[in-house]
Amino acid sequence: MAAAVISNSKDELIHFSLGNGAFGGIVAPGADNSKVDVRNAGVKQFYTVNTYETFKKFSVPATIQYISLDVEGAEESIIESFPFDAYTVLAFTIERPSKKVLEILELQNFVEVGILGNFGDTMYLNKRTPKFIEVLKKGQIQITKIEKKIVEVTEEDIFPVRNVRKSRAQGVRCPYHKLDHCHKTLLHYTATYETVLKRLGLKKVT
């Protein structure tokens, strides 16, 4: 385990909220902790480090199977400076990815596996993953089991789930058997259920 504040800039002095349990993070405009008072006892100052140099220091291999990115609003800053030239990431989960993050992931050939839960935790898979379709199918079957609470999954089950309270779609929004319709662009996690269905060439789900 390494304690470091990773950012797109190096040696920048920032305020970091440590006193907020699981919701700690950088205190800066745009971040989840933007309104935290820097005079609070739980706020400390740290110098930022660069992703590439940190990975080098810890001998991270060139191929990383999975990165979980849940940094309470600083996701964009990390993805923007991520050393995609030096490291191949096969899968990401990113909480509430911004449009800028989606643009970068599109350029890096990522496809959406699905959205888990109600907080916009979205999983992406790199098209360069060995046995890409097979791995995507496995992931989408598992997400369907979780989101639809079913044991046996057929191809017809692998479709978006309507979040009634928020009118959004979650679960598998770009099924492996409909990739032709949806692999080129990544949808924002707030996209409506109707928008997701329209993209798949469906008017309504039976």
Add this chain to the structure above:
Amino acid sequence: MSTNAQILRVFAKRTIGFLFISCILCSYILLQYSQEILVYPRFAHSNKNRAGLNQDTEFLISSPCADFVKAPKDDEAAVVHYRQGWKTLHMYVGPEITCSIDSFESFSQVNQDTVIHTMFPSRGYFIDLAANAGSTYPTHIPLKDTVVGMDFA
């Protein structure tokens, strides 16, 4: 002589019969007891899987196999056990069936680790970039068993 032999034969038959019935009875009793066991909630350290009262229907351990690990809400003995830190589980002992999310114990907020474990079952490398104290709020503990990785916090 023949009378003694007859008596012995009848005695032997009755003994065998008694033993046979005893065996069946013992097996039945053992089976009954083996279905009702007291288990300390092993997921208590995980927020997601913490045992708790579900006021709507019943209280249960929110595990991936929750459908098979539950107790009715009117089970007073179970409620008492729960308040004392123990819980009676009604354990499924029927034919082999498939649990909805296999047997992987998830520690993630929304089962991210379960999905990744399915997609990359063999060894790999993972990084958990989180904005908190990684040792206090780890997201992907179970992956460490199958995947080599590191946490940045």
